[in-house]
Amino acid sequence: xxxxxxxxxxxxxxxxxxxxxxxxxDLDAGTYFGLNAxxxxxxxxxxxxxxxxxxxQSVMAxxxxxxKRCDLDLRALLQAFAARGMIDMDxxx
Numbered sequence: 001x002x003x004x005x006x007x008x009x010x011x012x013x014x015x016x017x018x019x020x021x022x023x024x025x026d027l028d029a030g031t032y033f034g035l036n037a038x039x040x041x042x043x044x045x046x047x048x049x050x051x052x053x054x055x056x057q058s059v060m061a062x063x064x065x066x067x068k069r070c071d072l073d074l075r076a077l078l079q080a081f082a083a084r085g086m087i088d089m090d091x092x093x
Contacts, residue, residue: 001075003053009046013086015043024086033084033088038063040068046087052078 002033015024035043040067041062042055052074053087060070 001052001078001089002091003051003056005052006049007046007052007055007078007087008049009043009081009087010085013041025083026086028085033086038073042077043081049090061086075085 009024011027012027013024014027015022017040020040022035024035025031026033026044038059041059045058055058055078056067056070056074059074060067063070064088077092078087078089082089
């Protein structure tokens, strides 16, 4: 995963914002995925394709976090989404 990796949410999920948090329903598995405020921001942004660099910039603008910590946490979140089949990532952005 690089800064130019294009990330976008798959369409087989319903999601709802709940204040600063959110919840995603996987329609195929029938499972829920809870989101904190950062996860909600990221999920909202990847409804349209965007790069890892764009996501990191948005998170850093919204939350008090340094670039290294933001990058590590963002990559972990995206890997968790990918492992559950919730997103697509295209390396050739």
